Amino acid sequence: MEETHHLLGREMQHFSALLASNKPVKVVAINLPSEVKIHYTGEEDELPSFQQELSSIAISHRSAFTLQAALHNPLHLVQGLDAGLTCATPALFHILMPDDSQTPARQFMHISSAVEGRQFPLFTYDASREKWGSRFDIDANPQAYLDWPEYTFEMLAETKEVSRIDLAFTFADYYAVNPANLIHLFDVPAHCWTADLIPLAEYLKLPTDQLYAKVPFIWMVDAAFTLHKMAVPYALVVAAKERLDFWNFIQELGGVSSFHVEQAVSRTRKEMLDQVEREVTELKARHELEIEKVRSTTAAEAMERLAGMLLDLDSLTIPGAVTQTSTTTSLAANPVTKTEVTQMVEDIAQTPVEVSNDAWVESYRCTSCNECTDKYPRAFRYNGDKQAYVADATTVTFAQLVKAAQACPAKCIHPGMPLNPKEPGLDALIELAKTLN
Numbered sequence: 001m002e003e004t005h006h007l008l009g010r011e012m013q014h015f016s017a018l019l020a021s022n023k024p025v026k027v028v029a030i031n032l033p034s035e036v037k038i039h040y041t042g043e044e045d046e047l048p049s050f051q052q053e054l055s056s057i058a059i060s061h062r063s064a065f066t067l068q069a070a071l072h073n074p075l076h077l078v079q080g081l082d083a084g085l086t087c088a089t090p091a092l093f094h095i096l097m098p099d100d101s102q103t104p105a106r107q108f109m110h111i112s113s114a115v116e117g118r119q120f121p122l123f124t125y126d127a128s129r130e131k132w133g134s135r136f137d138i139d140a141n142p143q144a145y146l147d148w149p150e151y152t153f154e155m156l157a158e159t160k161e162v163s164r165i166d167l168a169f170t171f172a173d174y175y176a177v178n179p180a181n182l183i184h185l186f187d188v189p190a191h192c193w194t195a196d197l198i199p200l201a202e203y204l205k206l207p208t209d210q211l212y213a214k215v216p217f218i219w220m221v222d223a224a225f226t227l228h229k230m231a232v233p234y235a236l237v238v239a240a241k242e243r244l245d246f247w248n249f250i251q252e253l254g255g256v257s258s259f260h261v262e263q264a265v266s267r268t269r270k271e272m273l274d275q276v277e278r279e280v281t282e283l284k285a286r287h288e289l290e291i292e293k294v295r296s297t298t299a300a301e302a303m304e305r306l307a308g309m310l311l312d313l314d315s316l317t318i319p320g321a322v323t324q325t326s327t328t329t330s331l332a333a334n335p336v337t338k339t340e341v342t343q344m345v346e347d348i349a350q351t352p353v354e355v356s357n358d359a360w361v362e363s364y365r366c367t368s369c370n371e372c373t374d375k376y377p378r379a380f381r382y383n384g385d386k387q388a389y390v391a392d393a394t395t396v397t398f399a400q401l402v403k404a405a406q407a408c409p410a411k412c413i414h415p416g417m418p419l420n421p422k423e424p425g426l427d428a429l430i431e432l433a434k435t436l437n
């Protein structure tokens with residue numbers, strides 16, 4: 001058993017030789033919270049130094065079981081001791097112990113805040129496991145997936161209004177737990193609280209070019225429960241950054257926030273998004289093709305029906321009406337939408353129909369009853385579909401046309417106007433014809 005700073009100093013060579021021996025040697029290193037100091041003071045020409053990590057040195061021997069534990073978490077400590085003592089390899093138990101000179105409450109606060117503030121992360125390294133990644137376990141740390149543990153606090157304003165605030169417990173918070181360290185923090189008066197005063201956890205995430213004029217702080221509360229913003233000196237910022245860097249190193253070993261995993265996830269996500277985008281583009285193109293096909297088919301059918309109607313109504317004088325040939329040609333050359341066809345049909349339906357002066361038959365309504373064709377065979381004949389049409393109106397009198405129209409069961413014969421103005425009784429016949437045209 002030895003204190004940490006001795007193993008890192010004069011005993012380092014001996015310590016390393018023990019772990020490298022591959023014999024079941026068990027080493028217990030005692031770490032005291034009072035040993036924690038800010039190594040960088042910010043003096044001119046001084047370079048910030050990193051803390052030496054006894055457990056990391058032990059891990060570098062690869063075959064040594066390593067436990068870094070604290071007394072405030074007895075379960076993690078006992079399980080680690082059990083695993084390390086029963087393994088056949090060297091083992092290091094690096095344990096954060098309380099300072100006997102302090103009260104039990106302060107001892108507990110010191111130890112737990114050292115773990116919370118990432119000053120002394122908890123982990124085990126079990127060299128007996130085959131895969132490197134599986135040898136590390138960092139689950140004993142509070143909120144091991146975050147840079148700093150976060151907690152929600154309720155604040156009561158002077159107006160009695162209660163608000164909630166999420167605060168990260170950083171290395172600077174741990175540092176401030178020791179009353180002796182408070183002389184290094186600066187209480188910022190409330191009238192100086194500007195937007196440039198930002199929480200340390202946020203400050204540490206900012207890129208260098210955004211740090212100008214920013215001042216990091218941590219919240220503290222006094223005996224009267226009044227909140228204070230305590231500005232963090234540069235030396236403490238450097239120390240917090242160093243601790244965060246070590247914690248991120250431990251996280252990566254424990255499989256949290258692994259750079260390589262994040263790269264792989266990012267690559268896979270991009271590939272999946274690209275694939276989805278390609279499929280969406282293809283689906284859109286196929287969908288538009290289908291819509292165009294349906295639109296063309298619908299328009300063609302509508303135009304065919306329209307053309308059929310127009311051909312059947314070719315005896316009417318319909319302004320703007322087109323022949324079947326011209327309609328079909330127009331459709332092929334200029335596809336129209338269903339809406340356009342509907343509009344065209346509505347326009348035609350609303351166009352006033354001028355009644356022809358010539359006698360005519362609505363052939364498509366003819367029932368082929370032979371009535372007119374038998375009585376007036378020269379005036380009425382059948383077409384190829386055996387539906388009657390006016391072949392020669394000059395072969396009958398206007399009176400005969402009116403009579404044929406009256407006799408037609410389908411009421412599809414329209415006598416028009418008399419061809420011979422001298423025919424007797426025309427006035428009465430014309431009045432009658434008006435009801436038949």
Ligand code: SF4
Binds near residue numbers: 371373
């Ligand atoms: S009388 Fe009317 S239905 Fe009969 S054949 Fe003549 S047009 Fe057709």
